[in-house]
């Protein structure tokens with residue numbers, strides 16, 4: 158039971174200890190990663206366009222397909238980018254770690270798994 162209390166006590170450290178710095182660093186690192194991937198993705202799309210001009214119809218369909226996949230990946234990155242920026246602004250406003258829907262604390266393990274999580278587990282499950 159004492160261990161259990163310790164765990165719950167530890168939960169507050171997410172907001173008040175030196176953890177926020179760690180979380181901010183993780184969020185910023187992920188933002189940078191996304192920007193790098195986006196740059197690489199752009200290069201990939203350039204290659205696809207060259208292929209399209211050079212080769213026949215079947216390869217053209219392949220190229221269009223990988224272009225569509227690259228575009229979908231790019232959209233996913235844009236979505237994650239927005240989530241991370243929103244989490245950073247919640248950190249600035251001291252609202253980080255609370256569900257944006259119901260206002261309950263988000264479990265530390267959930268934030269550890271996804272530092273940009275905006276919803277508690279029950280709201281996320283709908």
Ligand SMILES: [Zn+2]
Pocket residue numbers: 256257258259260261276277278279280281
């Ligand atoms: Zn909630």
